[in-house]
Amino acid sequence: MxxxxxxxxxxxxxxxxxxxxxxxxxxxxxxxxxxxxxxxxxxxxxxxxxxxxxxxxxxxxxxxxxxxxxxxxxxxxxxxxxxxxxxxxxxxxTDRGWQIEADQRADEFLIEWEQWLDEGKIDPEMSYLKDRNREMILLFLDKIKESGNKQFIPYLELWEKIDYKKVRAEIRSTIKILESDEIIEQQSMNTRVESINKALEGLAPQDFLLKCWECGDRFTFTVEEQKLYRQKGFVHPKRCKSCRRKKRYEDYF
Ligand SMILES: [Zn+2]
Incomplete structure (x- = not known):
């Protein structure tokens, strides 16, 4: 290795x-x-x-x-x-990874809509937005609200026609906010940016202590061991090293 x-x-x-x-x-x-x-x-x-x-x-x-x-x-x-x-x-x-990805996917959708406006596209096919992760779709709608761009309304109306009830309600409220010229509070946006930046720092791996199922002793689960476990898709060992050794021996005989 x-x-x-x-x-x-x-x-x-x-x-x-x-x-x-x-x-x-x-x-x-x-x-x-x-x-x-x-x-x-x-x-x-x-x-x-x-x-x-x-x-x-x-x-x-x-x-x-x-x-x-x-x-x-x-x-x-x-x-x-x-x-x-x-x-x-x-x-x-992971939760951290998805938080960052959902945000950048929502941005990607928003940028695409902006390009459509530039190109003067009037009847885009909206089915691509259906059956997406709901959390990400709501984030996309938040970003549309924050943009304050009324030119998005026709796209929202097209989308509203094809999506499910819950999403339709969210689309409707987004349209209303854009129509009302309501200024969206920057607070939620700033909090989101901060939390994405925090997520991007990642979590440095550290040694930590686990309790053995068998003998109850505490044992160290090292960074190196964690790497191996994670790459194999395992969570963490249940037993300390000596109990693991004992178990292998018993299984053998
Ligand atoms: Zn043990």
């Missing part, structure tokens, strides 16, 4: 990895994620249309090994996690 440490990823790099991960959440593992970032032309990547992801090939100049180290860093620093689907280890977001 290569233990060479890598530097703290920049906020930009963290966002890039999260954006790529979003394409394969709970469907793909570290290797596939690394291939998106590398810009691989492999069959599976193209079949899943991962080459259409906006950050496809973002780390093109790096080797797959270097990219994989960045992904592992993201797992160590609590932005991504591994979960098993049957025997396959899949990438999933």
């Amino acid at each position: 290569n233990n060479a440490t890598i530097n703290h990823l920049s906020s930009e790099e963290i966002k890039v990895v999260l954006r790529a991960a979003d394409e394969i959440i709970a469907r793909g593992g570290r290797t596939l994620l690394a291939k998106i970032l590398k810009g691989s032309r492999e069959k599976k990547v193209l079949e899943l249309e991962l080459d259409k992801c906006p950050v496809y090939g973002a780390f093109r100049s790096e080797t797959l090994e270097e990219i994989t180290k960045k992904i592992d860093w993201m797992i160590d620093y609590d932005f991504l996690a591994i979960e098993y689907s049957g025997k396959l280890p899949m990438i999933v977001f």
